[in-house]
Amino acid sequence: MCPMRRITRRSFLRKGSxxxxxxxxxxxxxxxxxxxxRTSEEEIRLKPLKENDLSRDIVVARGxxxxxxxKAALAALxxxxxxxxxxxxxxxxPNISWDNLPKYAATTNPDVVRxxxxxxxxxxxxxxxxxxxxxxxxRLTYKRSGIAEAAEQAxxxxxxxxxxxxxxxxxxxxxxxxxxxxWPIHGMLTRADxxxxxxxxxxxxxxxxxxxxxxxxxxxxxxxxxxHPDIAQRLADFSSAVKVDLTVMDAYRILVDHGPTGGSLxxxxxxxxxxxxxxxxxxxxxxxxLFDMKGEDIGYIRAAHDRGLGELxxxxxxxxxxxx
Amino acid sequence: MxxxxxxxxxxxxxxxxxxxxxxxxxxxxxAEPLDVPVxxxxxxxxxxxxxxxxxxSARTLMVxxxxxxxxxxxxxxxGRVFCGWVCPxxxxxxxxxxxxxxxxxxxRNEREGQPPYxxxxxxxxxxVTVAAAFGVQxxxxxxxxxxxxxxxGIALYPYANFVGEKTLHAAVRADVLPGFVSWVQQVAYxxxxxxxxxxxxxxxxxxxxxLGIALLGLIERxxxxxxxxxxxxxxxxxxxxxxxxxYVRDGCTNCLRCQRECKMGAxxxxxxxxxxxxxxxxxxxxxxxxxxVSTFSFRRDNIQRARSAGLTRRGFVGAVVGGVAxxxxxxxxFARADGLLRFVRxxxxxxxxxxxxxxxxxxxxxxxxxxxGLQPVLLEAGLEALWTPKLVPRVGYCEYKCTLCGMVxxxxxxxxxxxxxxxxxxxxxxxFDRNRCIPWAENRNCAVCEECCPTPTKSIVLRDxxxxxxVTGEPLRRPYVRPEVCIGCGLCxxxxxxxxxxxxxxxxxxxxxxxxxxxxxxxxxxxxGQQRRRGRAGRTL
Numbered sequence: 001m002c003p004m005r006r007i008t009r010r011s012f013l014r015k016g017s018x019x020x021x022x023x024x025x026x027x028x029x030x031x032x033x034x035x036x037x038r039t040s041e042e043e044i045r046l047k048p049l050k051e052n053d054l055s056r057d058i059v060v061a062r063g064x065x066x067x068x069x070x071k072a073a074l075a076a077l078x079x080x081x082x083x084x085x086x087x088x089x090x091x092x093x094p095n096i097s098w099d100n101l102p103k104y105a106a107t108t109n110p111d112v113v114r115x116x117x118x119x120x121x122x123x124x125x126x127x128x129x130x131x132x133x134x135x136x137x138x139r140l141t142y143k144r145s146g147i148a149e150a151a152e153q154a155x156x157x158x159x160x161x162x163x164x165x166x167x168x169x170x171x172x173x174x175x176x177x178x179x180x181x182x183w184p185i186h187g188m189l190t191r192a193d194x195x196x197x198x199x200x201x202x203x204x205x206x207x208x209x210x211x212x213x214x215x216x217x218x219x220x221x222x223x224x225x226x227x228h229p230d231i232a233q234r235l236a237d238f239s240s241a242v243k244v245d246l247t248v249m250d251a252y253r254i255l256v257d258h259g260p261t262g263g264s265l266x267x268x269x270x271x272x273x274x275x276x277x278x279x280x281x282x283x284x285x286x287x288x289x290l291f292d293m294k295g296e297d298i299g300y301i302r303a304a305h306d307r308g309l310g311e312l313x314x315x316x317x318x319x320x321x322x323x324x
Numbered sequence: 325m326x327x328x329x330x331x332x333x334x335x336x337x338x339x340x341x342x343x344x345x346x347x348x349x350x351x352x353x354x355a356e357p358l359d360v361p362v363x364x365x366x367x368x369x370x371x372x373x374x375x376x377x378x379x380x381s382a383r384t385l386m387v388x389x390x391x392x393x394x395x396x397x398x399x400x401x402x403g404r405v406f407c408g409w410v411c412p413x414x415x416x417x418x419x420x421x422x423x424x425x426x427x428x429x430x431x432r433n434e435r436e437g438q439p440p441y442x443x444x445x446x447x448x449x450x451x452v453t454v455a456a457a458f459g460v461q462x463x464x465x466x467x468x469x470x471x472x473x474x475x476x477g478i479a480l481y482p483y484a485n486f487v488g489e490k491t492l493h494a495a496v497r498a499d500v501l502p503g504f505v506s507w508v509q510q511v512a513y514x515x516x517x518x519x520x521x522x523x524x525x526x527x528x529x530x531x532x533x534x535l536g537i538a539l540l541g542l543i544e545r546x547x548x549x550x551x552x553x554x555x556x557x558x559x560x561x562x563x564x565x566x567x568x569x570x571y572v573r574d575g576c577t578n579c580l581r582c583q584r585e586c587k588m589g590a591x592x593x594x595x596x597x598x599x600x601x602x603x604x605x606x607x608x609x610x611x612x613x614x615x616x617v618s619t620f621s622f623r624r625d626n627i628q629r630a631r632s633a634g635l636t637r638r639g640f641v642g643a644v645v646g647g648v649a650x651x652x653x654x655x656x657x658f659a660r661a662d663g664l665l666r667f668v669r670x671x672x673x674x675x676x677x678x679x680x681x682x683x684x685x686x687x688x689x690x691x692x693x694x695x696x697g698l699q700p701v702l703l704e705a706g707l708e709a710l711w712t713p714k715l716v717p718r719v720g721y722c723e724y725k726c727t728l729c730g731m732v733x734x735x736x737x738x739x740x741x742x743x744x745x746x747x748x749x750x751x752x753x754x755x756f757d758r759n760r761c762i763p764w765a766e767n768r769n770c771a772v773c774e775e776c777c778p779t780p781t782k783s784i785v786l787r788d789x790x791x792x793x794x795v796t797g798e799p800l801r802r803p804y805v806r807p808e809v810c811i812g813c814g815l816c817x818x819x820x821x822x823x824x825x826x827x828x829x830x831x832x833x834x835x836x837x838x839x840x841x842x843x844x845x846x847x848x849x850x851x852x853g854q855q856r857r858r859g860r861a862g863r864t865l
Contacts (some may be wrong), residue, residue: 008530030495051388099724099778135776136723136724137694137723137818138519138777139519140723140725140726144725160519162519162520163520182327204775205771205774205775205801206770206786207771223821225770225819225820225821226821228762228770228771228772229766229768229793229795229796230796231769233796254735258780258782260775261775261782262780263778264781265781269779299796299798
């Protein structure tokens with residue numbers, strides 16, 4: 001057995017100070033991991049709407065090639081250069097929520113996403129970010145939807161959202177909120193200059209249709225399921241804070257039943273259409289006609305319209321049709 | 325002292341570290357997209373102890389265990405090189421023993437012979453094998469590869485991930501060297517960090533078991549390997565016929581340095597005799613021999629052979645009786661008699677008895693599960709089901725187009741399913757608690773469960789009630805389950821927005837005829853990376 005080591009003053013001081021130093025470093029590191037959480041509310045602010053010279057019309061483009069009609073629709077609005085300035089940070093928000101192939105029309109058409117990203121890059125965007133807070137496992141949906149590959153090829157930075165508690169979600173104020181005055185929202189929206197919403201039009205049991213405004217839920221963290229009883233008001237609140245500069249609605253294929261997940265080709269209609277415009281309510285309202293509905297039929301379109309977020313009445317929307 | 329001999333020990337250490345590194349790499353990468361160069365379950369399939377017991381209890385020939393056969397052949401020729409050079413748990417203990425060096429009690433005098441507990445390993449081997457012959461599979465509780473897999477995969481990896489992730493987040497927030505930090509973060513997420521922080525039930529138990537085994541190193545180095553390991557006992561018995569032996573040339577001064585150095589206690593008497601079955605060919609004796617007379621060779625005239633210890637007749641009979649006794653003790657399972665099995669097994673584990681006979685409780689499926697929903701069973705299904713996997717949908721559901729668990733299962737307790745088979749594999753059936761469900765209990769619309777249901781025609785449907793939502797005034801619709809379509813994936817339970825217990829839950833399959841389903845769609849859905857890249861080849865040899 002080794003003899004008991006005597007504790008001298010020297011060894012006590014030496015070991016004691018080493019221990020104290022190590023403990024102090026650990027505490028400092030621990031505090032460091034916590035410090036970011038105390039950032040004051042004023043520092044984080046969602047991006048405002050960007051001033052732009054795009055046409056205020058709603059463009060409905062039809063044709064066989066999804067990339068072609070996307071290009072045509074944006075050209076008819078005046079070109080993405082009128083929205084995206086050189087050096088801008090652009091967020092392109094497709095629907096990547098479901099683990100299905102593009103042909104089942106549960107996720108945005110990858111060619112539409114690719115084209116929007118390409119045009120944003122062409123317009124001089126410094127960074128184009130593509131992400132979605134998915135419902136199915138993101139690693140599968142990003143792949144199977146074809147969107148991650150398409151967006152990356154076009155020059156976007158594709159990132160995962162790691163669940164509803166991803167640290168990039170920050171509690172943000174919704175000043176005009178009626179039922180919801182704050183919610184965790186993706187931090188990229190505080191950095192970005194431009195938000196381009198690229199939803200897919202499809203059936204949804206609760207809201208009847210999931211369109212552009214509903215697609216914004218992918219920017220929200222937290223337990224989004226709790227929105228459902230008040231979904232229309234919640235979506236109106238949310239879209240009052242999250243400013244969409246441009247909506248490019250993918251209606252190349254639409255899902256008419258068993259949405260929003262899909263999985264059967266029987267429920268898919270080939271409508272070969274892209275609808276684009278700066279007014280998110282008007283684009284959604286226009287898109288309902290593909291399902292033989294009206295804007296008034298959809299609760300959240302009504303609610304958003306009532307809050308003054310856009311026009312619902314088709315008679316008061318100027319629609320330009322383009323065929324490729 | 326010869327330099328060449330020292331080099332052999334160095335080579336052995338390098339090989340050990342390399343195998344441990346490979347093992348850890350495979351543990352970390354046992355996750356989507358499972359893009360590993362060798363099968364993720366390679367090490368488990370190298371254990372002849374698991375191979376023997378699994379085949380006995382399941383009464384099937386398991387081709388997946390060919391690596392275990394290779395280990396047996398190597399052991400016949402060269403002895404226990406697996407223990408000394410390959411076993412990740414042995415290497416782990418070598419490392420922990422090194423840290424315990426200061427506090428270890430004085431080395432036993434080897435001339436006293438082996439301690440009385442030395443034969444425990446043979447007793448475990450025999451008892452577990454006998455139990456397996458009667459269909460009770462508990463080898464995974466004792467197998468060192470399984471213990472290592474659970475220790476690293478279910479306890480230590482989540483801790484490491486936690487520290488790594490939090491440190492990186494702190495660095496991101498502190499905004500020092502943002503470009504470098506985000507690059508490190510990207511690389512870390514790609515190669516080391518989990519997609520989301522894994523949380524496993526009872527992980528502290530696995531940590532404590534490991535610490536207990538490691539602390540036995542205070543008594544002797546490799547205490548586990550010497551006295552307890554049933555895989556070691558099995559290789560010990562095989563290695564006794566190996567022609568490759570330690571041999572001491574003329575000139576030995578009986579300084580006993582080799583005996584003190586031997587971590588297995590394999591060198592006896594005057595230092596010239598070796599217990600063949602105990603030697604794991606670490607070549608420490610060669611390295612320390614001052615006269616350079618300790619060597620290994622295939623010489624046939626080697627007579628310096630010490631009698632290897634073994635079970636006494638009484639010990640042998642005791643082990644057999646113990647193994648037989650374990651059968652009624654474990655099989656008299658109140659949880660099953662009471663119909664208490666209220667949980668859901670991973671996809672493809674259809675017959676509970678067959679599943680329990682095949683599963684070696686290694687934890688691979690739990691580690692690989694893409695949603696983190698697979699969790700170790702503790703005692704809720706009886707002792708016989710300890711550490712088998714179950715789905716806890718509130719933590720994570722069974723992803724509709726994921727087949728990972730079957731791809732890493734070393735015994736096909738979870739079969740390899742094609743994407744099409746997976747989508748028609750029924751795990752359980754969902755049911756509603758109408759006292760909690762928002763549309764039923766509060767007359768408010770909800771529909772989250774219906775919305776996310778992945779079956780193409782929806783296993784949860786909404787029906788009009790003629791009532792109005794109490795707040796919005798919209799028509800109130802309430803959800804119902806269609807058991808004939810439901811596969812029990814638990815996504816509805818996972819997503820139910822109620823706090824705490826969900827209002828829709830997945831229980832066992834309602835009736836056996838709901839198990840197999842007509843194919844729901846054509847076989848053209850191969851967009852996902854994991855299936856396309858690995859396919860069934862992920863398991864071939």
